[in-house]
Amino acid sequence: MRRTLPALAAVLLATAALAQTAVTADQDREQMMGQLGITALVPGVSGEPGRPNSANEDEGRATPYPHLPDPLRFADGRPVTAKSWPRRRVELAEVLAREVYGRVPANVPGVDWQVTATDREVIGFGQPVIARRVIGTVDNRAAPQIAVRLRMTVVLPANAKGPVPVLMMFGRADFPAPSQPDPDEIDRINTAMRALLVRQDPPLAAVFDRHQAFPLASAAPFRFPGPGEPPPIEQLIAAGWGYAMIDPLSAQEDDGSGLRRGIIGLTNRGRPRAPDDWGALRAWAWAAGRGLDWLARDPNVDAKRIGIEGVSRYGKAALVALAFDPRFATGLIGSSGKGGATPLRRNFGESVGNLATGEYHWMAGNFLKYDTKGVSRPGLDAADLPVDSNALIALVAPRPVFISYGVPEAGDAKWLDQRGSWMATLDAARVYRLLGAAGPDTGDALTTPMPAVNEDRLDGALAWRQHDGGHTDAPNMRHFLRWAGRFVTGPR
Structure with missing residues (x-):
């Protein structure tokens, strides 16, 4: 069969674009460095103690930069009031997008959601639920060689008397207990x-x-529930919540070699990113927002009470989603570390160098500039960042958010810098107080002691709790639900 010239040209262009996406993470990062005029990056630190480049775990050397950027002062130094906070919020969001997480392009294509399976299931001790698999097909007419299908599973109590709050969670979008x-x-x-x-x-x-x-x-086979607290999804259903599992990797791979595929690659039509284009954290947050779009149209879901949850890298993404999308009513942010709730300028555990090298794909290309001091132009480091994690948390104010960590002894490594996260949370609490919402404590962010393990700081809309478990927020789920009963699910 003879092809017409336009059809043949289209095939050749699609083939060339597809070949263009086949790059390694190192090649993609080097291409971005070339755009920025960067010739070298400071290597990241090692998480293994005793190595020449081991991460610092000495509090005496942890805060070489004595101040966090102040979210309550405009860039020109003017103080922020409750009345002017909306303008400062826009200013902070712009800088965080441009320099840290990247901007979501205006031409991101739409998503067509379809329910592909519905199952009546029973989880926990006889709790009936209705589970639906929902697939979001992204319009790829602009780049047909790149397909993106978002995967989400929505699970609601079967016997609810009205719309229920829902906690969206990053993870595999599996059915919890398929009917047999x-x-x-x-x-x-x-x-x-x-x-x-x-x-x-x-x-x-x-x-x-x-x-x-x-x-x-x-x-x-039937399995008896194990010892200890029920799994988080069972606690949610028992408390009258629903939940949605959304697979972030269905939107964007967790690898720099995938930046010319997924939603980032689709929007760029397979071409390299610009320095202020979004990274994977922002892409995962975008996917959560599209899932929220679908949930908000479900009459069985209370659209004003949809929260977001994640742990580790997905804790970072959950906080980014909550900060940039004001439709999310609350969040449970687990063990998020640097790029999440922990200050980037703290010299403790993971470094900016780790994010700029191994995990550069999480961030905007511009973020690489802050890992060049002493090795390349422009010669910047974390101290030169005009914003930090306290500003990211502050963007959520006055909406309620629960910051969760575990302990190093149980596996929530010092790498995550739990104390640094407490500092950022305490500093962001000033914004909450300005807007009439309580934070976890008062006092200077750099010197106020961190609460004891398992000591609640749940009296305000900005909540903090360090449990005695590992790299998970599961031990804090019951505390989150009790706290949310006051700040999310109570009278509005």
């Missing part, structure tokens, strides 16, 4: 499967005859 066929249905499935296999391979008839009790299909 009854014994008669399993027998029918086995009979049909045996017949099909024998038709394809007749000698299997003798095999099945020798092993007549061997099931090709069987129901999942």
